[in-house]
Amino acid sequence: MLDTAAPSPGPAERRARALLSPWVRLGLLVSLVGGAVVAVLLLHPERLLTGGWPDRLSGGAAALVLFAGAYGLCTAAFVPRPVLSLAAGALFGAPLGTTAAVVGTVLGSALSFGLGRLLGQDALRPLVRGRWLTAADRQLSLHGFRSMMALRLFPGLPFAGVNYCAAVSRMGWAPFLLATALGSAPNTAAYVIAGSRAASPTSPVFLGAAGFLAVTGLAAVFVAWRRRGRRGGRTPGDAQPSGE
Template sequence: MLDANRSGTATASPRAAATQLAVTAAVPVPPLSPAGFAARCTRLLLSPYARLSLLVALLVAGAVGVLLFEPQRLLTHGWPPQLGGFAAAVVFGAAYGLCTVAFVPRPLLNLAAGALFGSQLGLATALAGTVLGAGLAFGLGRLLGQDALRPLLRGRWLKAADGQLSRHGFRSMLAVRLFPGVPFWAANYCASVSRMGWLPFLLATALGSIPNTAAYAVAGARASAPTSPAFLIAMACIAVPALAGTVVAWRKRHQLRGR
């Protein structure tokens, strides 16, 4: 029922208003089910930026762990005496891979591998750790960071680097490994954000890391005789690719600027 007030405006009668309120109160409001709440939480946790936050947290935790445990002490204190032979090489290779994910420089680890295990076994251990660390970093970046970071590739240099890695993955990564200049961890995570495949990335890492890793392993094994021909040749093999990589990077810099 509608009643007219003095100003001529129609208003609802008290009985009609009470009936409407009773009907509204009688309509049940569906509660949020546990399944729906769990689905929302799952979507939130699996969102690109939540996964990127997890990746950053893991990397920060790894860097802090490296600062606390100081793996570079292997060069001065040596390997624990409880481990020896092949078991020590396996443990060192696994630790090598984890350390590279946590930003420990590979030259330091390569020198340690040569000093602890000699040239041949040190080279094999360091290469195994290199591939393991590269695979771990690539997987973490691909799983936790790619979806959030790819929309941010808007700059000219970023687009050019992404296109090079995506279209010519094996060739580009092989050049990065052969001519050092880009930090190992940075190359891993940049490749994971691109559309490079797993097989080209790992194969290029394994092949391209052999010369530089061998040079460092020999240098570490012969560090006690710095005037020996083997040590001097190893240092030359380290310096020449570094210089060549600097020249190539300088030329690529001018090419990118001209685009």
């Protein structure tokens, strides 16, 4: 009889499989993100966006494109978006600054989501266990758009962290990016407007933008407090019967 068994992989194929294994890719993701965070802490690229922007790049389409790209890279490296949005307003004014900031937000989210999906999903999905993790994964996977909209409208959450966590779910690209653009636009615009009027902090426009940010922040705290109170108020008798 003929031997129909598949040939064993050679050394080169085994090395290729090892390099493409989920845990190796996860290690690469951790290294990339960790290196980017360290670079941000050491180099402070946000200073370039806020105070070191070359005069010859203070206007025009090329400046907006360059700023949006830098905004996206900094966002993926966990630079706080409010700092970047304030810089957009100070450099370009409210209309153009909002455009650059929202485009940069979407670019940075796409970069984070893509890296997380490509390098981290296969290794991390088997670890999604427990009541809260599985519920969050199910919500993001089945109701991606509205779930991401709620997360984007809820201030105070680490923006890049949400991107990388969402990548572990089965959420599609289209609902993720659309919800990111729509959900992050209001707060982003408010920060940009505040940055554009930073020289006159007593102006009605600046006070209106600051008031909007304060109201949304207080609303987020209230919602979080209500949810925590509901969870804390449950008693063992409220649990569903186990059926045993």
